Amino acid sequence: MSKIINSGGDxxxxxxxxxxxxxxxxxxxxxxxxxxxxxLLLSGCSDDDDNGVTPAGMVNLGAGDVGxxxxxxxxxxxxxxxxxxxxxxxxxxxxxxxKDYFVQVAAHxxxxxxxxxxxxxxxxxxxxxxxLTPVFDTIDFTKRASVLSAARTFExxxxxxxxxxxxxxxxxxxLVIAGQIVSVEARHAAYVRDLxxxxxxxxxxxxxxxxxxxKALEPTAVIAAAQGFIKEKLDATNVGK
Amino acid sequence: MNIFRxxxxxxxxxxxxxxxxxxxxxxxxxxxSTAKRGALAAAPVFVASLFQKAYxxxxxxxxxxxxxxxxxxxxxxxxxxxxxxxxxxxxxxxPKAAIDLILKxxxxxxxxxxxxxxxxxxxxVTGIKFKTSAFPADYATQLVVAQAxxxxxxxxxxxxxxxxxxxxxxxxNLLQVALQIHSVEARHAAHIRGMxxxTAWIQAADSSLPAxxxxxYTGAIRESNVVQSNVNITNQLANPYSANDAAASFDEVLxxxxxxxASRAGGLIGA
Numbered sequence: 001m002s003k004i005i006n007s008g009g010d011x012x013x014x015x016x017x018x019x020x021x022x023x024x025x026x027x028x029x030x031x032x033x034x035x036x037x038x039x040l041l042l043s044g045c046s047d048d049d050d051n052g053v054t055p056a057g058m059v060n061l062g063a064g065d066v067g068x069x070x071x072x073x074x075x076x077x078x079x080x081x082x083x084x085x086x087x088x089x090x091x092x093x094x095x096x097x098x099k100d101y102f103v104q105v106a107a108h109x110x111x112x113x114x115x116x117x118x119x120x121x122x123x124x125x126x127x128x129x130x131x132l133t134p135v136f137d138t139i140d141f142t143k144r145a146s147v148l149s150a151a152r153t154f155e156x157x158x159x160x161x162x163x164x165x166x167x168x169x170x171x172x173x174x175l176v177i178a179g180q181i182v183s184v185e186a187r188h189a190a191y192v193r194d195l196x197x198x199x200x201x202x203x204x205x206x207x208x209x210x211x212x213x214x215k216a217l218e219p220t221a222v223i224a225a226a227q228g229f230i231k232e233k234l235d236a237t238n239v240g241k
Numbered sequence: 242m243n244i245f246r247x248x249x250x251x252x253x254x255x256x257x258x259x260x261x262x263x264x265x266x267x268x269x270x271x272x273x274s275t276a277k278r279g280a281l282a283a284a285p286v287f288v289a290s291l292f293q294k295a296y297x298x299x300x301x302x303x304x305x306x307x308x309x310x311x312x313x314x315x316x317x318x319x320x321x322x323x324x325x326x327x328x329x330x331x332x333x334x335x336p337k338a339a340i341d342l343i344l345k346x347x348x349x350x351x352x353x354x355x356x357x358x359x360x361x362x363x364x365x366v367t368g369i370k371f372k373t374s375a376f377p378a379d380y381a382t383q384l385v386v387a388q389a390x391x392x393x394x395x396x397x398x399x400x401x402x403x404x405x406x407x408x409x410x411x412x413x414n415l416l417q418v419a420l421q422i423h424s425v426e427a428r429h430a431a432h433i434r435g436m437x438x439x440t441a442w443i444q445a446a447d448s449s450l451p452a453x454x455x456x457x458y459t460g461a462i463r464e465s466n467v468v469q470s471n472v473n474i475t476n477q478l479a480n481p482y483s484a485n486d487a488a489a490s491f492d493e494v495l496x497x498x499x500x501x502x503a504s505r506a507g508g509l510i511g512a
Contacts, residue, residue, distance in 0.1 A: 101440065106461040106488035108442070114478035119470060163420045172403040175416075177470060179399040182420065182490040183427035184442055190431035191441035196333050201435075202342060212349030213421040214428070 008196060012124050040077055052087055059129050063238035066124040068165050071219050071239045073116035075161055080113040080227055081134040085141055093144040105188055133231035148196050155189035157225055164217035165222060168240020256465055257348055304408045305363035307401045310497055312354040315509055316369035318390050319347040330380040343429050360410050372511030384437050389457040391430035393506055398423035400494035445488035456504040462493045468510055
């Protein structure tokens with residue numbers, strides 16, 4: 001019995017819900033297997049399919065699960081950079097509550113970015129894409145309306161991206177993580193939409209009134225929509241494949 | 242019967258034995274209190290249920306079972322909002338418009354799931370109602386229940402994503418459809434929370450709220466959790482983050498058993 005208790009480690013570890021460690025352990029098993037499988041997959045492809053900057057100067061997000069993770073990482077880099085600007089110099093016509101809430105949103109997105117970076121480097125060493133350079137020339141950070149409009153674009157796009165990419169993930173643990181993040185993006189989207197126009201959190205422009213479904217976009221369509229905000233050219237053609 | 246010896250032996254062949262229980266502390270605490278009550282006669286039953294809980298849920302539900310589970314929740318939500326509209330206490334204007342919109346979506350989800358289950362050759366669950374005796378008399382508490390239902394719904398769909406991997410109905414990818422419902426539930430939850438002057442996202446402290454809200458944020462993995470895939474978000478990333486931001490940046494799953502438990506949605510279903 002002492003052996004069992006000892007395996008729990010310290011008090012905090014002891015109290016943790018143990019569903020989590022199961023997933024952690026299997027996550028590593030899966031992750032290791034996936035990384036290996038991905039490496040095999042990639043080694044069987046042409047040079048153009050590899051991650052990183054290709055000879056054509058494009059940032060290739062890669063293939064398989066790691067491609068999906070890089071795809072998410074690219075979007076989270078964009079969102080995190082956007083909200084970091086909002087947090088650093090908020091528009092003067094934001095209310096105190098709005099400023100406070102956007103500081104929280106900025107933290108969520110920075111966490112998502114840092115998390116993907118850590119997870120990709122751990123599970124698929126050498127496959128992570130470079131740091132991207134955001135292009136926010138079209139956004140007037142001094143104007144609440146301009147910031148909210150851009151935020152709505154980023155958040156709705158984020159929801160559509162995860163909704164469309166989930167089916168390409170082969171590792172259950174990654175799918176759960178994507179699900180854990182997309183609902184937070186949807187909460188952000190609803191909040192921003194309600195700030196723009198109260199009641200537009202899930203209006204007919206974004207939710208199909210007949211099926212009650214949110215939108216889902218294929219990775220290439222998402223990148224096409226996001227490309228205008230990113231200096232480097234991104235290639236998502238092999239994401240999930 | 243030496244329960245600890247059994248667990249220890251099991252753990253030698255199955256490294257995840259302890260992980261299968263709710264938490265190490267909970268297992269031993271429950272065992273301790275059971276012993277204190279002197280309920281030795283009931284011990285075999287108790288132990289059996291313990292292992293049933295730990296090992297009994299490993300069978301993956303069928304796609305139709307998952308969709309009927311989703312349908313149960315959608316029917317519950319739909320009936321709740323119908324009752325809320327019928328109660329007539331929602332202020333006209335933005336609040337009424339929001340509840341009407343949410344009800345419209347829940348009804349759409351019911352129709353979609355009904356058709357999908359039939360298309361798969363299954364029998365859609367019907368007749369699920371929000372228990373009349375549990376329906377709150379006042380508008381403020383109705384919103385509390387709405388928040389609990391929506392945030393529970395988000396967690397419930399998230400919990401089934403893995404069971405829908407690769408599931409198709411004709412050319413329709415059912416995992417994607419589930420995700421497309423999941424994010425709508427999250428938008429609903431966000432708005433209802435806003436109607437209650439809460440942040441759109443779940444705060445770590447929500448896991449400590451009294452019922453009926455609290456149980457929506459607890460479970461084997463609480464919404465206050467700050468560890469994701471073995472990474473402590475507060476101190477193991479490139480930058481440090483507060484426990485609240487770490488918790489709020491990731492929503493958590495609930496299992497089928499947790500959602501249908503009497504402390505959560507299961508306790509709201511009735512005549």
